[in-house]
Amino acid sequence: MSNQIIPYGRQEITPEDIQTVIETLQSDFLTQGPKITEFEEAFAKYTESNYAVAVSNGTAALHLAVMALGVREDEYVICTPITFAASINCVKYCGGQVLFADIDPETYLMDIKSVKLLIKNNPDKKIRGIIPVDFAGRVPQLDAYRKLADEHGLWIIEDACHAPGGFFTDQNGERQLAGNGKFAELSIFSFHPVKHIATGEGGMITTNNEKLYKHLLTLRTHGITRNTAVFENSIEFAVGNSHAGDEYPLWYMEMQELGYNYRLTDFQAALGISQLKRADLNLIKRRAIAELYTNAFSHVPGIIHSSGITEGHAYHLFVLEVEDRKGLYDFLRSNGIFAQIHYIPVHLMPYYRKQGWKEGDFPMAERYYSRCISIPMFPSMTEEEINYVISITKLFYERS
Ligand SMILES: *Cc1c(COP(=O)(O)O)cnc(C)c1O
Numbered sequence: 189m190s191n192q193i194i195p196y197g198r199q200e201i202t203p204e205d206i207q208t209v210i211e212t213l214q215s216d217f218l219t220q221g222p223k224i225t226e227f228e229e230a231f232a233k234y235t236e237s238n239y240a241v242a243v244s245n246g247t248a249a250l251h252l253a254v255m256a257l258g259v260r261e262d263e264y265v266i267c268t269p270i271t272f273a274a275s276i277n278c279v280k281y282c283g284g285q286v287l288f289a290d291i292d293p294e295t296y297l298m299d300i301k302s303v304k305l306l307i308k309n310n311p312d313k314k315i316r317g318i319i320p321v322d323f324a325g326r327v328p329q330l331d332a333y334r335k336l337a338d339e340h341g342l343w344i345i346e347d348a349c350h351a352p353g354g355f356f357t358d359q360n361g362e363r364q365l366a367g368n369g370k371f372a373e374l375s376i377f378s379f380h381p382v383k384h385i386a387t388g389e390g391g392m393i394t395t396n397n398e399k400l401y402k403h404l405l406t407l408r409t410h411g412i413t414r415n416t417a418v419f420e421n422s423i424e425f426a427v428g429n430s431h432a433g434d435e436y437p438l439w440y441m442e443m444q445e446l447g448y449n450y451r452l453t454d455f456q457a458a459l460g461i462s463q464l465k466r467a468d469l470n471l472i473k474r475r476a477i478a479e480l481y482t483n484a485f486s487h488v489p490g491i492i493h494s495s496g497i498t499e500g501h502a503y504h505l506f507v508l509e510v511e512d513r514k515g516l517y518d519f520l521r522s523n524g525i526f527a528q529i530h531y532i533p534v535h536l537m538p539y540y541r542k543q544g545w546k547e548g549d550f551p552m553a554e555r556y557y558s559r560c561i562s563i564p565m566f567p568s569m570t571e572e573e574i575n576y577v578i579s580i581t582k583l584f585y586e587r588s
Contacts, residue, residue: 194577196505196528197382200470200568205462212458219453227457228392230464231377235352237369237394239401242457243408246349246378248450249391250278252407253374254317256400257343259284263316266306268298269533269553271321275347276534284316286543288535290550296495296507297321297328299552300336307340317343322351322366324495324530324562325474325502330371331358346372352384353471354502363500369396374404379456384470384504385463387456411447420444470567474503477565477574481506484578490585492559505530506565508581513559519584520563525577528562 212223224242232240243249259265264285267276279286289306292299298320307315318337320328330346337344348354351366358364367375374397377383379390395401406413413419416436424432426440452460478497485491485508493509495501507530510516520527533553535545547554564577 193524193526194564194569194573195526195566196562196564198566198568199381199386200466200566201386202462202466205459208458208462209455212455215454217454219451221454223454223457223461224452227452227460227464230461231392232394234464234467235367235369235375235394236365237367237375238396239369239394239398241393241395241401241404241408242452242460243391243393243450244452245389246376246380246383246391247274247278248448249376249378249393250274250345250347251281251448252404252450253345253376253393254278254282254284255407256403257317257345257373258282259316260314261285263314264310265317265319266298266303266315267319267534268321268323269535269550270296270298270323270531270556271347271534272349272531273534273537275319275321279319285313286540287313287315288545288550288553290552291556293493293552293556295326295328295498296323296556297326298323300329300332303333304336307336315340315342317345319345319347320372321347322349322354322502324507325350325354325504326495326498327351327354327356327364327366327500327502329356329358330364334371344372344374346375348375349378349383350504351502352377353467355500357499366502367394369394373397373400379460379463384502385460385467387452387460387463390452390456390460406445407447408450409447410443410449411445412441412443414441418444466567471502473567473569474565475501477569478503478506480574481563481578484582488582488585491581503565505562508561508563509556509559510561511559511585513561516581516584517561520577520580523580525564525580527564529557529560530562531557533557 228240259282261283264287265279266287269288289302348366354366355363375394377392379385379387426436490511495507
């Protein structure tokens, strides 16, 4: 094969997707129309949560989530260093402080033991929240996090960008879907093209908390409300120079706090609705690829550990931990396979180093980074492409 490049992830746009976007472009609404609510309702249903709020991207979702739950200048939020920087930057946007906890080398998720230790060892710090990340598509034991959070009065934001449709099994043996609102106050998703559902840019927040839901709707659009029941200014003021009635005029609205324009457009929502219909089928395809990879790589010298097979894993990524990672990366690339590294530990990004973090702070995360590589994983991969990735990867270790 391949003069064609195989990326680590790729969106799939079908003729139906295109048709539905065209129809929305020809409708009366490009933004703030009916497709937004339709997408939100479909997504809430998909995640088995009560409410969903569509926003312009996953980072905006994180920003609004932290705003809604609150963090003060002297308060700390705990996150994993093995994630996309946006997972924790949102705390900085809101003026809060960051703490990192090391990962579990088996699951690659933030290690709850390390979180507990962090809380125990920092009695002088006001810890306000935890942001567990469903890294690579694996959903953490959020019931255990809820218990811990309740013990210490903390909020939880689940960064579920990698895991729509993924689940974990709770202590009672029940399946709990990513973003179902039962454990985290808020869960956030991204619809960037490399994620499971693509809308170009796009994001979603899910919750079971009605008050937070309503607050997020306001924050998404400048902090403006049209709900007469909560208006602060008088009817007399709102009416102006004509004879004041006993109702607020139809044009009247109030900006009651500082919000943003983090809205999604209707044509993006239309694309999201169409993509969501294939989400379950695509999860099955991702899982089948993970099984082929796991079988193929389980006895290859030089391949140390992998994402493997776990129930409920949504397989946004399939990670290998390998010897000579740079050698493999270059060899794959010279053969048209564009692997990627997820992630360079956030605490070692220059921005965070300047705030005091250094190498050696989180040994498991740093060892993981030194040898991880994400190989291609997307539902539209052909059998030929999957086999090609397997044979080129094996060839590298058999040849050297
Ligand atoms: C993609 C991603 C984000 C940010 O989403 P955007 O839509 O790109 O802003 C946040 N967290 C994780 C884990 C992600 O993978």
